[in-house]
Structures are given as structure tokens and as C-alpha cells.
Amino acid sequence: MKKLSIKDIAQKAGVSTATVSFVLNGKAEEMRISEQLAKKITKLAKQLGYQPNQLARGLRTGKTHTLGLIVENISNHFFGNLAKVIEDEAKKYNYKVLYCSTENNTLKAKELIQMLQDRQVDGYIITPTEGLEGEIEKLIAGKKPVVLVDRYFANLATNYVLVDNHKAVYDTVTRLVARGHQHIGVVTVDLALINMEQRLNGYKDALKAAKIPYKKELVKIISFDAPRETAMDLVAEFLGSDQPKDAVFFLTNYLGILGLECLKKLKLKVPEQVAFISFDDHDIFRLHTPSITALAQPVEDIGRMAMQILLEEIKSGMKNDAHHFLPGELVVRESAL
Amino acid sequence: MKKLSIKDIAQKAGVSTATVSFVLNGKAEEMRISEQLAKKITKLAKQLGYQPNQLARGLRTGKTHTLGLIVENISNHFFGNLAKVIEDEAKKYNYKVLYCSTENNTLKAKELIQMLQDRQVDGYIITPTEGLEGEIEKLIAGKKPVVLVDRYFANLATNYVLVDNHKAVYDTVTRLVARGHQHIGVVTVDLALINMEQRLNGYKDALKAAKIPYKKELVKIISFDAPRETAMDLVAEFLGSDQPKDAVFFLTNYLGILGLECLKKLKLKVPEQVAFISFDDHDIFRLHTPSITALAQPVEDIGRMAMQILLEEIKSGMKNDAHHFLPGELVVRESAL
DNA sequence: CTGAAAGCGCTTACAG
DNA sequence: CTGAAAGCGCTTACAG
Numbered sequence: 235m236k237k238l239s240i241k242d243i244a245q246k247a248g249v250s251t252a253t254v255s256f257v258l259n260g261k262a263e264e265m266r267i268s269e270q271l272a273k274k275i276t277k278l279a280k281q282l283g284y285q286p287n288q289l290a291r292g293l294r295t296g297k298t299h300t301l302g303l304i305v306e307n308i309s310n311h312f313f314g315n316l317a318k319v320i321e322d323e324a325k326k327y328n329y330k331v332l333y334c335s336t337e338n339n340t341l342k343a344k345e346l347i348q349m350l351q352d353r354q355v356d357g358y359i360i361t362p363t364e365g366l367e368g369e370i371e372k373l374i375a376g377k378k379p380v381v382l383v384d385r386y387f388a389n390l391a392t393n394y395v396l397v398d399n400h401k402a403v404y405d406t407v408t409r410l411v412a413r414g415h416q417h418i419g420v421v422t423v424d425l426a427l428i429n430m431e432q433r434l435n436g437y438k439d440a441l442k443a444a445k446i447p448y449k450k451e452l453v454k455i456i457s458f459d460a461p462r463e464t465a466m467d468l469v470a471e472f473l474g475s476d477q478p479k480d481a482v483f484f485l486t487n488y489l490g491i492l493g494l495e496c497l498k499k500l501k502l503k504v505p506e507q508v509a510f511i512s513f514d515d516h517d518i519f520r521l522h523t524p525s526i527t528a529l530a531q532p533v534e535d536i537g538r539m540a541m542q543i544l545l546e547e548i549k550s551g552m553k554n555d556a557h558h559f560l561p562g563e564l565v566v567r568e569s570a571l
Numbered sequence: 572m573k574k575l576s577i578k579d580i581a582q583k584a585g586v587s588t589a590t591v592s593f594v595l596n597g598k599a600e601e602m603r604i605s606e607q608l609a610k611k612i613t614k615l616a617k618q619l620g621y622q623p624n625q626l627a628r629g630l631r632t633g634k635t636h637t638l639g640l641i642v643e644n645i646s647n648h649f650f651g652n653l654a655k656v657i658e659d660e661a662k663k664y665n666y667k668v669l670y671c672s673t674e675n676n677t678l679k680a681k682e683l684i685q686m687l688q689d690r691q692v693d694g695y696i697i698t699p700t701e702g703l704e705g706e707i708e709k710l711i712a713g714k715k716p717v718v719l720v721d722r723y724f725a726n727l728a729t730n731y732v733l734v735d736n737h738k739a740v741y742d743t744v745t746r747l748v749a750r751g752h753q754h755i756g757v758v759t760v761d762l763a764l765i766n767m768e769q770r771l772n773g774y775k776d777a778l779k780a781a782k783i784p785y786k787k788e789l790v791k792i793i794s795f796d797a798p799r800e801t802a803m804d805l806v807a808e809f810l811g812s813d814q815p816k817d818a819v820f821f822l823t824n825y826l827g828i829l830g831l832e833c834l835k836k837l838k839l840k841v842p843e844q845v846a847f848i849s850f851d852d853h854d855i856f857r858l859h860t861p862s863i864t865a866l867a868q869p870v871e872d873i874g875r876m877a878m879q880i881l882l883e884e885i886k887s888g889m890k891n892d893a894h895h896f897l898p899g900e901l902v903v904r905e906s907a908l
Numbered sequence: 909c910t911g912a913a914a915g916c917g918c919t920t921a922c923a924g
Numbered sequence: 925c926t927g928a929a930a931g932c933g934c935t936t937a938c939a940g
Contacts, residue, residue, distance in 0.1 A: 290933035309655035318646035627917035
């Protein structure tokens, strides 16, 4: 079952490989190949089940029709969904996607970029880690189309698309204040990523606007590298502390879920004792008792827009600098009205 | 920023490309290239940051060091985790993974296989859909290493690895019976897949062993294609029906989650009115109130073993026929003791 | 209208 | 010990 090549087709049709290539790439007309011959070749190719070797084509043209997607962790809910949207979108344009997970590890991220480069992907969608600016800059310098998602670097001219973190948190906190909450706590992660920074700033700015003094005792920062149990203990300690709190806002998905477990452990009444909100929506939040109010990210829009920008850049060959902040949506449920 | 090739290295070192290739591929000794020269070349390559073009290499050698992974849906919890394990495992052996989702659509699955073939992947890990036997057979006939996961075809000689569905369900139902449950309902999906069949048979066989008559009113089959709302209504109707039930076993992940929503809607008391168990574990089950007993699949083991078999077959070039049924684990929580 | 030929960047028998 | 050359399967200027 030797794979058949363009040569086989050419031989059977009694023409040169060039002619076959032209016909199969839709350049028959351009090359003024007789309609009759073109039809014959097309038919023959289909009949024999000819499939061009993409490696050879890639080597020759420099285009692989493959995109690289680097996320934090493919098994995470948000990134899994993002990957799915991007896969679907890519398929529409006949692109394939190579995914990989960084685990927020910069060294790993660098290796992944290297790997994708070796495989000559046509473009990149990247969820950057701390300190990845240099690598991304090199990519761009090498004329590779790049779109960052979920986070970006303020000092780097690139395309990026993400939720409007600042506004989303600002509006939510403002809403809490309007509904009488005065002691609003937040739980966040210690990653120096712009998205987390923006979320925290949204919180601070909303307090300022409401003339509520900022208290650092109300802000709990958990280390990303902390083992699950340690993180749990820290969050539980924070929730159970004397510092009065009438609401807690978890600034990221996985911490919100951790918070839920603490709630159970501490037997805290939500929303009676404390209102509860998490960034990122999740099935868990919908099904929890009480159901949990969450700030949903427009995952589909993010994925679609990132792809659109990327494909546009690949097609045009011109570097772009698109910055998109998409609106988040507060899904109000029982845990915080 | 032209990518540099082996030619550039050869030129700078004043040797032929062949010599460079031998050195860089660790064949210096075998080819009796002087240690001195080898060192010089290695150093030069590193210094210039040379990275071989994988397309060219793939074209020449026929090996791409890329694996194809076809799952049902990458954004699904079980498959997302599986993908992650496989990605990590592949990385250890310096392979990359091309993922794709079938949505249980056979046509789509066929297209995906075709695409992966065009890209010359070295091996396949596939979650097959109904009616995919033919395609898989062709792959095997073409000497491509294939490992099926999660399901397989009884009449097809292939490698496969999956949880021992029959035993897992059999044991669980037997346990329920031992704890006094007599009217055990199951909710399953209408896919003609062997794993679902095995689960249902596990249920039937356990009843038989316990001398409890099988009642088809206790088995609810939901169409995979049913829209979410329709499925919800059907499950709710089943749960709320007059047919007495003292336990319900959801034979798949997504139906279990659906069941949870129905519970909430119907205000059923679990486990007082009815015990509740779902196949596949999930964060939701752990965090739900009451927490939900679940039959966890050994995702990591499945992924690791599938990779092991695949890589072994790639390395040896010999077709294997490994069949592995890994034990499930019942995670007992509040909803069913 | 169509074909012969070069070349993408590698690897690997073959020759010396 | 090392190099010249063929060839993997395509695409694309070039020539006629």
C-alpha cells in the first residue's frame, strides 16, 4: 500500500507532474490547460484517492496550514473550551491546530515555541507566561503572525484579545457596593500577569470611586505554586478570619472552586453570611447549592476573534496590531445578587 | 532573519552537509568522524542556534515525530484530562500531538483521519465513533500503529485500552443491592458504542446475579443528539415518574451532570429518597451538596498505557494486539453509600 | 497549451 | 575518515 504521488497520477494521465499540480491546485485556467485534460486529471486523482503529501508541500511552499496554540493547561475548563472554539474555527479555513500546555512555566513555554517553529507552523495563538516577552518578540521579528490571548505585555506591540478584566471587575464590585456591601474581600493568585493585575485594579478603582478605603487585609494572594492543600488552608483561613467581610470575590476560576470547598468545610452560609462571586463561569457554579454568581468570559468570541486576526495576518502577510477587550458578563445567581 | 540550514553550518565548518548531518544525529562515531571535528560542528550548530527543519526531515525519513489524537470532544472533562496526560507523556519521548474532536460524528472522524494521514503522523490514538471500523482497518492495513481508547470494535484486531466498564458497573450495582437497594434505575445514551453496551450489561448481569428481575421501565435511554433542554425534560420525567426507584445510576458523565440539574429542579432528596451515582468523576460531584458518589475512570493510566503501547509499536515496527481493561474506582460520597 | 528542470532541507547509501 | 550525489514529493519559474 505505497502512498501514491503526483508522479503516479501524471504517469497514468500521460502528462507531466507540473500539469497535474496545476490542475489540482486550481490553476488549470490560469495556466490555460484544456478543460478536457483538467477534468481527466481531476477525475483520475479522485478515483485513485490521491492525497498530496503535506510535508513536501510545506517544504516547498513554506506554508504548513498548521497553527500553534499555546495555552496554560488544556485540561482546564476555560482553556479547553477556548481550544475547542479555535479548533472549530481553524477547520473552517482548513487549518490544523497543534496545541500545547505551558503550566505557566516559562521554560516550558519557550520549548514549546521552539517546537512549533521547528514544525513550521504558519501562525501562533499564545497564552503567554511571565517573562515570555523576548520569545514573542523574536517570533514577531521573524515575521510570524502572533495573537496573544487572555494576557499580553503592555510594552510589546502585538495583537491580543481578552476579556476586559478591569471593567468586568470594576462593574461587579460597584454593583456589590450599590447593593450594600461594604467589606468586599478578594482572593487572587500571585502571578505577575497583566490580566490578574487588571482584575485587582478594577477592584481597587471601584472602591475608590465608591469612597471605600482599601484594606489590604481584605486581599488574599495565593501562590500559584502552592500545593492544593496549602492553598485550601490559606483560603479557608482567610474566609474564616475575624476581619469582617460581607462579600468575597475570587479573581480566578480555580480559586473560586477552591473557595467553594472551603465554604463547605467552614459551613459558611452563602449569601447570608457572605456573598460569593467567582471570575470565569463553570458548570459547578450553576449546579452548586446555592448557585454561584460568576463573571463569565466570552470564550467563543475570544477564540473566534483571535483566529480571525491571525488568519487575516497570515493571508495579508502584513503585521497588524489589533487590541481587543471583550466585555465579560455577570451571571447573577443565588450566591450574590 | 532567514532560517539557517545544514548547508550554512557545513559551509562555516568547511565540511559537507553529510558530515554535519551525521554529527548532529549522533552518528559521528559510527561514521568514524574525528572527535575533534564532531565537537567543532556541535559547537558551531549550537552557537548559531541551528534547528533542523522537521518538514524536510519528515519528508526524507517518513517519520514526523508527531502523533494524532482523536477524541470525542477536547473541551469535555474526561477527554481534556486524557489529552493532557497524553501530551505530557508524548513530550517525554519527544513527540508532538495533533489533537482533534469528532463530536461523535463519523463523517468528521473520517475527515480527521484523512487530515492526520496527510500530515504523516507516526501513530494514532483514537476514540472511535460508531461505524469507524473501516477507516481504522485501512489505517492498520497501511501499517500505521493505532491504539483505540475508551471504546473499541469487537471484530477488529487492534490495540485498545479502556476502563473495565462491565466490572465497574457490575460491582457498583452489586454493592447497591447489598445495601438494600431493590429498584435501581439507570440512565444511558443511545450510542451503539461498546463501552456503553458493557456498562448496561454490567447492570443487567448484576441484577441477574442478585436475582432481581430486570425491568425496562427502570432503564432510560437518552438520544445523544437530543438538545440539552429535551434531554433534561426526559431525565426529569424519568426521575419524577411513578415507577419506584431507590437508586439511579447515570452511565455517563454528561448525563450525570444533567441528572444533578434535574434533582435541583424536582427538589428530590438525595440519598433519602433516591441514591445517586454517576459514571466518571468530576469536580462537580465532589463539590455538590450532597456530594455525589462516582465511578472514576483511571484517566492517567489509560493515557499512559495507550502511549506506551503506541510508542512500542512505532519503535518495533511490529503490529501488536494489546487489550487492556483497567479497573475503575468507586468514589463513595454522600449521595450513595 | 504543456514539459523539463530546479529546488525546498534534509538523510543515507555509495565511493573513495 | 569524508564528500558528492540521489532522492523524499511537491511547486513554480522558465522555455518552447
